[in-house]
Amino acid sequence: MKKMIALLVGFLLLSGGAWYAYDYYYGGKDYYTEITATGDVSQETDSKGQSFTVYHYTQVAFDKDGKETTQKMNEFRDKPLRIGAFLKLKVNERKGIISWEEVKQNDVPDKALEKINAASTNE
Structure with missing residues (x-):
């Protein structure tokens, strides 16, 4: 019984460590933005x-609660991202x-969409 508990605890520690490492390197938070320019x-x-060809974008993005962040992205592609794409x-x-x-416009959370629309009218 003690061996079984020790194995279970060891398995849980390894699983928890693996999940933490994966989340640390590959996890993230979702933000939403609209492409309004072709980029540099x-x-x-x-x-x-x-x-x-590389397109460099600096985008204002919003999370589901409307919190703002500015993100930079570089796209290695033949043509720019579509203007108006969410x-x-x-x-x-x-x-x-x-x-x-x-994503489609109706897939963007309401608070983020509200902020995106307000930001695009201010440009």
Whole structure:
């Protein structure tokens, strides 16, 4: 019985540590933004001499409660993000934006959408 309890406690400690490490490196908070400009464009070259286009964006984003943050993102793509697109950003405190996805306007939480609309009318 003592061995079983010791194994269970060990398993729980390892599982908890693994979850904490995963959340630390890959977890984040969701923020929402709307693309209102094409971003700054630059041409860069990789170590093999191949050229590629990078779009640099500085976006004001809001969480589900309407809290504001400014995020910088670099997109390696052939054309800019679509003007008027709503994005859901996954933001890690240590790494910045770790992922994003385009969402429909009605998928954006009400408080965030209200702030996004207010920010876009002020520009």
